[in-house]
Amino acid sequence: MEVLVILVPLALGLGLAGLLAFLWSLKNGQYEDLDGAAWRAISDDD
């Protein structure tokens, strides 16, 4: 069970990294235009 000492912080750390990524993307304005983003993904302009 000692392995929990490594696994639990690791799991929480990964979760936290996900949260930070979300907050960064929100701040970066990536949720301002969800309709447009959906189309940009398949446009072959750039």
Added chain:
Amino acid sequence: MQTTRDFSHYVKDLGAGLNHIDLAVEGVSCAGCMSKIERGLSALPDVTMARVNLTDRRVALEWKQGMLDPARFIDRLAELGYKAYPFETESAEAREAEQSRFLLRCLGVAAFATMNVMMLSIPVWSGNGSDMLPEQRDFFHWLSALVALPAAAYAGQPFFRSALRALSTRNVNMDVPISIGVTLALGMSVVETINHAEHAYFDAAIMLLTFLLVGRVLDQNMRRRTRAVAGNLAALKAETATKFVGPDEVSQVPVAAIHAGDIVLLRPGERCAVDGTVIEGRSEIDQSLITGETLYVPAEQGTPVYAGSLNISGTLRVKVSAASEGTLLSEISRLLDNALQARSRYMRLADRASRLYAPVVHATALLTVIGWVLMGASWHDAIVTGVAVLIITCPCALGLAIPTVQTVASGAMFSSGVLLNAGDAIERLAEADRIIFDKTGTLTLPELEVVNAAEIPAEIFALAGRLALSSHHPLAAAVAESARAKSPLLGAIEEPGQGVRARLGDVELRLGRPSFCGAEQLAMPTANLDPEASVVAFSRGDDKYLFSVRQALRPDAEAIMAALKDRGIAVEILSGDREPAVAAAARALGVAEWRAGVTPAEKIARIEELKHRGDKVMMVGDGMNDAPSLAAAHVSMSPISAAHLSQATADLVFLGRPLAPVLAAIDYARKALQLMRQNLWLAVGYNVLAVPLAISGMVTPLIAAAAMSGSSILVMVNALRARSVAVRRS
């Protein structure tokens, strides 16, 4: 006089030699438009960034300061086939956007915490049944607390704040029981963890917040989108005024950049965009948007003019006034203030539900505690059971029941051309059992039209239309528009106040007043037949024709009136216009109850009378004179062409020429109210099943989690049905 367009008001200086402007664009609806616009604008020299926002239908542009005039962007977009206009983000819209980001942040935090606490809870649930050591369980509980407590403190802010606001005004809203439930659940879990207990409810508390935040985010997004669209529509009206920048030099500036004391030029056929007083010139003005009166009013030095008035014949110079000094406007604003104050504090369904719900739930929890103590349980056990009752009844489904339906219904209304100004308008709209329509601009279209086009030979009509293109007079413009004329006749001469004439071969063509065309005798019967219409005469040599020009009824108005009656809604017309005009419209629409020449105060009096009788009155109007009655009615609606004041006062705004959106909105609202009630009963039903379990102390965190998510999902799925209404489309 050469005019220039000046958009400097909208240009933002980003520093480092860069400028920024936001444009609202009409007709951007697909990915193709997006790349076409971006490529088209980037091709201009000095443009460093052009980015389309497809959700808000806007373009953000950045360019190097210097050579490039912002008017160039508008022209470029026009070449590409899009109408665009710069706009300024209103402070209200900016606030909505900020709130929307805040709720998303809260949701992100709550969702992260829910997933991680769940990861820590599941081992406890399964371990309790097998061989988990008490130390291990405590360790997992402490870790859950470590994640859940700060997360709840952050993500719960929207609820805690709103609950405190409600309590400080001695009210109860849904956020009060939510806040109490979450706080108690977390507090009890901490105490239980300290006591090495088997159960802790960290997961339930934070999951509750996550579900509720989903509802809040949806609700906020709906509001934000409505605001953005309304902002675009306002911008695309492109209201400009011709302002004197020198003694004889004028510039076309956006209305936002006009200040009191400025002098603006008002040409024939132009709609005045500001309030002010005429200081020079003589003309007639059409004030139908302000008073509902369709007869023209003479204007000369000293006459007050209001935003929305249409100048008919002569050029005017208008001095912009600071405040509304005219008697008409101050009368309207006084009535409006009164009506807004008297607007009875409508109790929303959600508030009514929570007013019933909170005392019942809190009493049940209290009785549970007392009951267990009386039956000999320890205080600790009794309180734990009491808190479990609060957790299981915490209004997860109840909190989602109404916002989810509102979101779906407003989305559906949006796609049938109705914008919501107020969230609770849906409930009030569903209750309406009597509609009062204004006539001018509401039942009729705001633009003038030739109504007897069918009686005139096509060749003559086309010729008259081409001749009409050479005049600025609104009646001529209506003829040209109805004839779909494109190419003006060469050598046409306008005689101000009379009409236009031109020579075609060796025949003279004239269009204008009947006297100008020598058709006075001919015009008499036509004018008497339809007193509301203005008569325009056209002569080719000795052949004379008459055009009857007026505001036509909206194309589907009659059908909509009938459909409203089918739904048990009484229809009534109250208009500020003259009696013959209103009588004709009422007859055409088959409306028996109508009154003409009604002043704003009389309209309010009528609404009060009906309210007193117990009717739920819906007011549909567009004029500035309707604004007070829009505020006084139970629920109100305006067409998009309405005066600013009316549009801001109305609960809903509808787009387009047909009246069908009014009916669609009512259908959607009725369906939505029905679903809201259903959802509330679903939530109650769930409580009826779960509460006995909780009272008897049999609820485990696992049961709480399953019940909570189950009921929330049920309510959300039910809300989706708000979209499916059989709507008549014309």
